[in-house]
Amino acid sequence: xxxxSQHPSWVICKSGTSxxxxxxxxDFQATTMFWYRQFPKQSLMLMxxxxxxxxxxxxxxxxxxxxxxxxxxxxxxxxxVTSAHPEDSSFYICSASMLNSYEQYFxxxxxxxxx
Amino acid sequence: AQSVAQPEDQVNVAEGNPLTVKCTYSVSGNPYLFxxxxxxxxxxxxxxKYITGDNLVKGSYGFEAEFNKSxxxxxxxxxSALVSDSALxxxxxxxxxxxxxxxNLFFxxxxxxxxxx
Numbered sequence: 282x283x284x285x286s287q288h289p290s291w292v293i294c295k296s297g298t299s300x301x302x303x304x305x306x307x308d309f310q311a312t313t314m315f316w317y318r319q320f321p322k323q324s325l326m327l328m329x330x331x332x333x334x335x336x337x338x339x340x341x342x343x344x345x346x347x348x349x350x351x352x353x354x355x356x357x358x359x360x361x362v363t364s365a366h367p368e369d370s371s372f373y374i375c376s377a378s379m380l381n382s383y384e385q386y387f388x389x390x391x392x393x394x395x396x
Numbered sequence: 397a398q399s400v401a402q403p404e405d406q407v408n409v410a411e412g413n414p415l416t417v418k419c420t421y422s423v424s425g426n427p428y429l430f431x432x433x434x435x436x437x438x439x440x441x442x443x444x445k446y447i448t449g450d451n452l453v454k455g456s457y458g459f460e461a462e463f464n465k466s467x468x469x470x471x472x473x474x475x476s477a478l479v480s481d482s483a484l485x486x487x488x489x490x491x492x493x494x495x496x497x498x499x500n501l502f503f504x505x506x507x508x509x510x511x512x513x
Contacts, residue, residue, distance in 0.1 A: 287439070315500075317426040324486065324505045325440075374439050383428050383447070383490055385501055 284308055287388035292396055294365055301361045302391045304375030311349050311377035314358040315385060317352060319372040331358055365395040398423045398491040402504035409477045410512050417472040417507045419461075419487030429470040429488040430501065431461055433483045441488065446470060457481070477511045484508050 284307040284312075294300045304314055313332050317325040329345075331337040331352035339345045349361040362369055372392050376385040399422045409415045421427055428447055433442040444455025451463040461472045472485060487504040 285439075322506075322508075327500065330500065337506075352442045372437075384442075384445070386442075387432070387440040390437070392437060 283384075285311075285375065285386045285387040285388040287373075287375055287391050289391060290389060291392040294393070296366055296395055297364055299361055299363045300365055300393060301359055302352075302375075302393070303375055304358045304360070304377070304388050306356045306386070308376045309379055309386075310355040311357065311358070312380040313376070313378040314352055315376045316348075316358075316360050317374045318375070319374060319390075321372075325374060328360075350377070362393065365393070367395045369393065370395045398427075398489055398502050399440060400484075400487050400489050400502050400504040402507045405505070406508050406509045406510070408512060409448055411479055412476050415474050415477040415481070415509065416509070417485050417487075417509060419470045419504060420468050420471065421470060421487070421489045422468060423491035425492040427470075428492065429461075429463060430490075431455065431459070431470075431472050432486045432488065434486065434506075435483050443468050443472070443485075467493040477509075479511045479513050482509055482511045 286305045288303045305388050316328045318328050319325050327340050328343045329337045329339045329350050331350050333352050333355050337350035352358040372390050374390045376387045401420045401501045402457050408427040430445045431443040434440050443459050444453050446453045446463045459474050
């Protein structure tokens, strides 16, 4: 149980375009979802936290207009990287948490390459 | 404030030997502690957690970790390493007194474990 999927697993896009990454909880209701970014050989950096039906809370230094997060249902959150640039190339990982639970369940990640 | 330190970027161990990956933490309240493993181009896989109870926690794939409150440590251990254990390991903590975010986890910088055949 507690499976989280991400789609796509990898994506290549041209500079200036936007790309959407989906995060789904397959067998549970995710009241909270988290979006992380991981650079090569580095740790995970929390970008934002989203609660179903509410606006996302962004970490300091993360541009909310560039990284649009939508958590419209209890099983789906999306991250849209708008006007992507090569420096946005990274590994993006989502996780999901149930109500009143301290555990996070991680998705397999999405590798974004902006050319 | 909460933080996690993994003092070793790289740990090398021979196959069959015991392994230890170190983690220390700092929290205001009581910690919830987690270990995750990451294989190349994959997300994080849960290994084990300490919430309360016995200080020695047993997890997946033969791994275990010991919560030491006085030393604020939560080192990951395995009695006999396998080549397939080679991966990136992350320690994470959640402070029970943290009311600023829902279930926020703070991750260490990761330790790359290489098991040498």
